[in-house]
Amino acid sequence: MEKEQTEISRREFFKSGLTAAGALAVVGTGAFWLNHLTAEGRIRHDFLRPPGAIDEDEFMYGCIKCGLCVQICPVQAIKLAKAGEGLAFGTPYIDPREQACDFSCDALQCVETCPTAVLNFEPFKKAGLFAVELAATQAGNDLQQVNPFEVQKVAMKSIVRMGKAKVDHDTCLAHRGKGFSGISRGLNFKGNYRAPESEDASASPLNEKTFDRDPCNLCVTECPIGETAIIQALSRSGRKLIPRVLDGCTGCGVCVMVCPTKEPSIIIEPY
Ligand code: SF4
Ligand code: SF4
Ligand code: SF4
Structure with a gap:
């Protein structure tokens, strides 16, 4: 009797042990996926954050969504993420195709104004x-x-270093041996930027400027950083002059804003 009871309790012990292990495995897997999904919802690798943004993970927790960086930007390059962006809701980002950070403020005012130093x-x-x-x-x-x-x-x-520009060789006009003539984003485009030739160093509407370039080189000539960021260089075949992005690129996105192709032929890969 005593032996049988021992056998039963052993069997139960193993059974309950297996059940507990199974439950733990389920909880563990659930926790892993929850953590994974939360992290995925939290980190927006595709968001171009304003200058000086610290690591995305820390940024998400540290930004208090006060909007001061948005208010101070003279060209309104910074927007706050809308509802539907999960935990990124309310955090600042830049869509350079609509309005690039053109350094009009000169002194990185968004960074200076950030009360939490997530823009450091x-x-x-x-x-x-x-x-x-x-x-x-x-x-x-x-x-x-x-x-x-x-x-x-x-x-x-x-x-x-918000990110780095990358040229799409398939669609870029210069890579296809083509030029551009006209208003790069059309008359209805609302973006402003400080053109290199601007005398009073203020931003003006992009749609007030007409270009005539053969081959196209708008991304090169309008870059606010200049030849440490992007240059016009000979293609490997030596037959075309194409834009080449260098390590001095800040990821400001002016090149993305001015690019005249329907979809931008140059994009920013955020850091
Ligand atoms: S100023 Fe700083 S804390 Fe406020 S929204 Fe901008 S990044 Fe976030
Ligand atoms: S502005 Fe656009 S199309 Fe023109 S050279 Fe630059 S990437 Fe190519
Ligand atoms: S190439 Fe120039 S304009 Fe384009 S993101 Fe880099 S620094 Fe800005």
């Missing part, structure tokens, strides 16, 4: 101060020769 001004501050010190040294410490604001703004802009 620290690296920009360091880069700006370093550049001013360097310029002063090069000028023999004659501070009259250095315009700190000018030096600082160039240095700060150049270290922005």
Whole structure:
């Protein structure tokens, strides 16, 4: 009797053990998928965040959705994600095809204004101060020769890394040996940008500018960063002049906004 009871309790022990293990496995799998789905809902790798955005995971938790970065941007490049974006709802992003960050503000005002530092001004501050010190040294410490604001703004802009531009070789006009003539996005396009030739350094409507280029090179000439970001280079065959994106690209998206093809032939891959 005693032996039988022992056998029964052993069997029950193993049975309950297996049941518990099964339950744990189900809970574990569920937790994994829940975690996975939550993470997927949380992280928007396709969102182009404003300059200085910290790691996406940290950004999602740290941004208080106050909208100050949206308000201060002079070209209204920053939008807040709408409902339907899951946990990203209310967080700031840039759609460069509609309105790129053209650095009109010069001083990365969205970054400076962010109260939570999820747009982190620290690296920009360091880069700006370093550049001013360097310029002063090069000028023999004659501070009259250095315009700190000018030096600082160039240095700060150049270290922005929102993403990197990538040209679609199949649709790009230059890759197809074609030029462009006209208003790049049509008369009804509402975007503004600071054109390189702008005298008062302010942004103006893109639809007020007419281009005539053969081959097309709008993405190269309108880039606010210049030749460290994108250049016109000979294709491998040596027969075409095509845009080539370099490591100095900030991901600002002006090239995406000005590209005249129906779907942009240049996109930004967010970092
Ligand atoms: S200012 Fe900073 S905290 Fe406020 S919405 Fe923009 S990124 Fe988020
Ligand atoms: S603006 Fe667009 S079509 Fe023109 S060269 Fe650049 S990527 Fe190609
Ligand atoms: S190539 Fe120039 S315009 Fe295009 S995203 Fe890079 S820095 Fe901006």
